[in-house]
Amino acid sequence: MQISSSRDWCQVKDYFYKTGQVPEQTELDPTILQMWHKAKAAGLSPFTPVPASTQQPLTTDDIRLSETVFPILKDIWALFKHQNICTFFLNTQFKIIAEYQNPDPHSPYHFLKQGQVLDIAQFGSIAPSCSILSQMPIIMMGHQHYLNEFSDFYCASVPVFNGQGKILGALDITSYREQLASNWLRHLLYQGYVVENEIIKKNMPAQHKLLYFQHSEDLLKTAYTGMIEIDATGQIQKANQMALTLLNTSIDQLLYKPISNYFSSISTLASLEQQTQFIRSQDEALFYARLYTPQMTKKTSHLFSTSTPDFKDIAKLSKILHSDVPILITGATGSGKDHLARQIHEFATKDQAFISINCAAIPEHLLESELFGYEAGAFTGASAKGKRGLIELAHQGILFLDEIGDLPKHLQAKLLRVLQDQVFYRVGGHKPIQSQFKLISATHQDLLAMIDNHDFRSDLYYRICGYQIELPQLKDRPDKIDIFKTLLANAKIYSWSVNVQEQFEHYDWPGNIRELTHVIQLSAALIAHDSLEHAHLEHLHVPQQRKVTPQSYLANKPQTSLNQMTKQLVLDILQQEKGNISQAAKRLNISRTTLYKYLQ
Numbered sequence: 219m220q221i222s223s224s225r226d227w228c229q230v231k232d233y234f235y236k237t238g239q240v241p242e243q244t245e246l247d248p249t250i251l252q253m254w255h256k257a258k259a260a261g262l263s264p265f266t267p268v269p270a271s272t273q274q275p276l277t278t279d280d281i282r283l284s285e286t287v288f289p290i291l292k293d294i295w296a297l298f299k300h301q302n303i304c305t306f307f308l309n310t311q312f313k314i315i316a317e318y319q320n321p322d323p324h325s326p327y328h329f330l331k332q333g334q335v336l337d338i339a340q341f342g343s344i345a346p347s348c349s350i351l352s353q354m355p356i357i358m359m360g361h362q363h364y365l366n367e368f369s370d371f372y373c374a375s376v377p378v379f380n381g382q383g384k385i386l387g388a389l390d391i392t393s394y395r396e397q398l399a400s401n402w403l404r405h406l407l408y409q410g411y412v413v414e415n416e417i418i419k420k421n422m423p424a425q426h427k428l429l430y431f432q433h434s435e436d437l438l439k440t441a442y443t444g445m446i447e448i449d450a451t452g453q454i455q456k457a458n459q460m461a462l463t464l465l466n467t468s469i470d471q472l473l474y475k476p477i478s479n480y481f482s483s484i485s486t487l488a489s490l491e492q493q494t495q496f497i498r499s500q501d502e503a504l505f506y507a508r509l510y511t512p513q514m515t516k517k518t519s520h521l522f523s524t525s526t527p528d529f530k531d532i533a534k535l536s537k538i539l540h541s542d543v544p545i546l547i548t549g550a551t552g553s554g555k556d557h558l559a560r561q562i563h564e565f566a567t568k569d570q571a572f573i574s575i576n577c578a579a580i581p582e583h584l585l586e587s588e589l590f591g592y593e594a595g596a597f598t599g600a601s602a603k604g605k606r607g608l609i610e611l612a613h614q615g616i617l618f619l620d621e622i623g624d625l626p627k628h629l630q631a632k633l634l635r636v637l638q639d640q641v642f643y644r645v646g647g648h649k650p651i652q653s654q655f656k657l658i659s660a661t662h663q664d665l666l667a668m669i670d671n672h673d674f675r676s677d678l679y680y681r682i683c684g685y686q687i688e689l690p691q692l693k694d695r696p697d698k699i700d701i702f703k704t705l706l707a708n709a710k711i712y713s714w715s716v717n718v719q720e721q722f723e724h725y726d727w728p729g730n731i732r733e734l735t736h737v738i739q740l741s742a743a744l745i746a747h748d749s750l751e752h753a754h755l756e757h758l759h760v761p762q763q764r765k766v767t768p769q770s771y772l773a774n775k776p777q778t779s780l781n782q783m784t785k786q787l788v789l790d791i792l793q794q795e796k797g798n799i800s801q802a803a804k805r806l807n808i809s810r811t812t813l814y815k816y817l818q
């Protein structure tokens with residue numbers, strides 16, 4: 219049967235629903251037909267409505283897999299975003315473990331959210347579940363979806379494997395409008411290879427090696443390379459899909475066999491480590507080949523982390539934020555998370571609101587009303603007029619959630635809903651309020667460990683961590699001398715001795731930039747001229763022979779810890795100011811609160 223219109227399709231589906239068969243000669247991919255059968259067996263009719271979206275938490279395995287998948291979804295989205303697509307990865311339990319799309323509350327893809335399970339019994343035939351079941355790439359157009367509600371959707375999907383024949387899930391591109399899905403499929407096939415190769419490389423034991431081979435030398439280092447993982451005895455442990463195609467074999471035939479069974483001319487594997495050479499397969503095909511011991515990339519527990527954080531490139535971070543990708547800044551206390559968030563804001567959006575809140579600093583019972591606001595009379599002591607919350611105030615601006623790891627669990631759930639729907643309710647309110655903001659979050663805590671301990675929601679983690687930047691300790695920062703000089707200049711110190719710089723370089727700075735700031739402020743308050751000759755950092759550990767003559771204010775004091783030293787300085791200044799806290803704080807160029815902290 220030639221199906222040309224929507225009406226024809228409705229008739230076909232109706233006939234199928236009544237008889238369990240499609241009219242004779244209907245052109246329908248057998249895999250899709252199989253899915254229709256499954257949907258019907260589960261009690262679905264083409265008229266069954268799409269269920270309301272519900273998200274399940276991600277498991278640790280899901281999180282690890284999405285670590286690899288997420289950057290690839292970002293690339294796919296960047297390439298096809300003008301076609302108004304949504305792209306996602308569905309695991310073998312049919313759960314979306316990562317997605318990328320425009321954060322529009324009215325988007326037709328509102329049900330394609332991370333954590334959503336798209337099982338056949340509720341959603342009928344969709345491309346990625348078809349790919350998972352058939353282990354084949356697929357395009358599903360309009361009415362080929364079993365549910366009529368999906369008849370405007372066009373989708374392409376490819377399966378992704380783990381190098382040992384096991385399917386991990388499917389990459390998908392979905393669009394609400396008719397598009398050239400075959401273009402997507404070509405790109406998805408390429409990205410499917412990228413994911414598979416990454417997974418093989420990431421999970422490879424240190425003593426294993428990777429054989430890359432291809433007919434063309436140009437393809438050897440691309441995603442299209444054949445890749446075989448070999449253990450120390452030369453036995454095959456894994457092979458990617460391209461290797462199977464090139465050798466015209468199946469994974470079962472290849473696994474755990476000696477590599478020499480497949481390549482007759484491999485005499486010494488070691489020579490392939492030096493340079494690219496020709497090797498010959500059993501059926502006499504010639505390949506360019508090279509053996510690699512991949513650099514073990516340091517396994518970080520953080521997702522989407524930049525390998526070399528680009529501190530100077532605030533412009534880049536600002537661009538990322540303005541493409542609606544939320545940024546998560548991690549790093550130890552005092553490493554400059556708050557400072558960086560403000561710099562990102564200042565770079566491009568000075569005239570937009572920057573609303574910041576430290577989730578650890580506000581008592582738990584006040585945090586909800588601070589964030590979400592409240593209606594008049596919402597609770598005892600509430601203002602008669604009600605109050606707008608910070609989320610509302612951040613509309614069209616930036617919301618900075620500092621110490622997000624300290625957000626209580628019930629507020630994590632509430633925040634998640636705002637991030638998903640951009641709509642929230644004030645405490646005691648019933649009117650939905652819209653707020654669209656860019657999100658920067660920061661924490662010194664290991665959120666993945668918190669997820670494992672059920673202290674932080676994995677779905678929220680994914681919402682806030684579109685791009686992660688980890689600020690290292692001050693002592694490890696490549697630009698630490700620049701920071702040192704900037705802070706000295708801020709304190710109007712324009713010259714200093716070599717010794718001062720050495721002290722700076724030898725000390726560990728456990729309190730990071732905050733500690734350095736305080737030390738410099740103290741030094742500035744205590745020096746007579748604007749040159750730091752011997753400084754008040756002198757007590758820090760510096761090789762003995764390089765010390766200058768002790769002339770400083772603290773020269774005769776015994777060596778002690780930085781905190782004790784700072785406290786001593788504060789006490790001395792306080793004494794000189796006859797106990798006047800304000801005067802002492804002013805002279806030390808620190809706040810009264812900071813001064814009190816030193817006195818504790």
Ligand SMILES: Nc1ncnc2c1ncn2[C@@H]1O[C@H](COP(=O)(O)OP(=O)(O)OP(=O)(O)O)[C@@H](O)[C@H]1O
Nearest residue numbers: 550551552553554555556557558662701731732735
């Ligand atoms: N790149 C920088 N250049 C100059 N000063 C900086 C820089 N980064 C941070 N600072 C200064 O260091 C101090 C601590 O920085 P900040 O408050 O941003 O750290 P933090 O990581 O947010 O700390 P915490 O986790 O304790 O909140 C601030 O006084 C800040 O102005």
